[in-house]
Amino acid sequence: MADNVKKLRLHEIRIDGLSYTVDNATILHDLSVTLPADRFVGLIGPNGCGKSTLLKHLYRVLPVQQGVIYFDDVPISAISLGEAAQCIGVMGQFHAVQFDFTVWQVAMMGRTPYKKHFDEDTEEDYRIAAEALRRVGMWEKAERSFLSLSGGEQQRVMLARVLTQEPTYLILDEPTNHLDITYQFELLSLVKDLDIGVIAALHDLNLAAMFCDEVVVMEKGRVVTMGPPNAVLTENLIQRIYGVPSVVSRHSEGYPMIRYERPSHGPA
Ligand SMILES: Nc1ncnc2c1ncn2[C@@H]1O[C@H](COP(=O)(O)OP(=O)(O)OP(=O)(O)O)[C@@H](O)[C@H]1O
Numbered sequence: 001m002a003d004n005v006k007k008l009r010l011h012e013i014r015i016d017g018l019s020y021t022v023d024n025a026t027i028l029h030d031l032s033v034t035l036p037a038d039r040f041v042g043l044i045g046p047n048g049c050g051k052s053t054l055l056k057h058l059y060r061v062l063p064v065q066q067g068v069i070y071f072d073d074v075p076i077s078a079i080s081l082g083e084a085a086q087c088i089g090v091m092g093q094f095h096a097v098q099f100d101f102t103v104w105q106v107a108m109m110g111r112t113p114y115k116k117h118f119d120e121d122t123e124e125d126y127r128i129a130a131e132a133l134r135r136v137g138m139w140e141k142a143e144r145s146f147l148s149l150s151g152g153e154q155q156r157v158m159l160a161r162v163l164t165q166e167p168t169y170l171i172l173d174e175p176t177n178h179l180d181i182t183y184q185f186e187l188l189s190l191v192k193d194l195d196i197g198v199i200a201a202l203h204d205l206n207l208a209a210m211f212c213d214e215v216v217v218m219e220k221g222r223v224v225t226m227g228p229p230n231a232v233l234t235e236n237l238i239q240r241i242y243g244v245p246s247v248v249s250r251h252s253e254g255y256p257m258i259r260y261e262r263p264s265h266g267p268a
Contacts, residue, residue, distance in 0.1 A: 110164025
């Protein structure tokens with residue numbers, strides 16, 4: 001990282017009374033929650049409950065209509081986009097690469113927040129991008145066209161781009177959705193080993209249980225509860241939020257393990 005770059009290191013994100021309405025549908029309802037921003041936080045909840053909408057407010061794709069979001073004590077609107085781009089890495093659900101860049105070029109895009117107009121790429125930029133591609137297992141495909149890659153390979157390259165950015169906080173929207181189980185574990189282990197703050201929308205409750213320090217549960221545009229996986233991921237909560245019966249046991253390492261039961265569809 002360049003010596004002159006002062007990195008914002010977050011401790012908490014405080015969301016105070018956030019509401020969001022589009023096309024007469026209210027998607028977030030007066031949502032208030034304080035998220036630790038120095039730990040791995042999982043955001044879970046059923047399809048359509050508002051996870052992506054909440055994350056898009058954090059990475060500023062959606063404007064705050066009502067309420068305030070504070071990064072530590074600073075309202076999000078007071079943080080410049082340039083400062084945010086050097087500190088906050090984002091992996092959204094859809095990959096914003098429409099043109100036919102190579103894998104290497106996509107990885108190098110992570111260095112953009114550090115450049116002024118006409119700045120040349122440096123040896124340090126190359127070293128960081130190569131290291132990121134190696135970490136996600138895509139170095140051998142550096143010269144390949146990004147658009148020719150499989151969904152999972154694209155996802156790993158997008159992670160490399162985020163790593164190249166050297167963020168101090170990561171926002172991940174369903175980061176594992178195209179990945180086979182090997183790469184789901186690799187991606188989440190790699191992110192966990194970065195030892196930076198993370199918020200990740202996750203559908204797989206067992207992965208959330210294994211990797212997250214805290215889990216935030218959303219339902220219908222509201223946060224219903226949050227806490228460590230052992231306290232939150234209970235049979236009652238899973239039944240109430242997802243309508244699926246389960247048996248929750250404890251792994252020898254301490255995290256909860258969820259085994260689902262087939263819901264009965266007999267007469268009520
Ligand atoms: N631009 C929009 N216009 C209308 N409705 C929208 C718009 N954007 C989001 N929604 C609706 O808001 C709700 C929340 O969407 P969001 O993508 O935040 O949910 P999610 O929890 O991330 O879902 P999933 O788990 O399926 O990815 C959904 O019902 C969605 O259809």
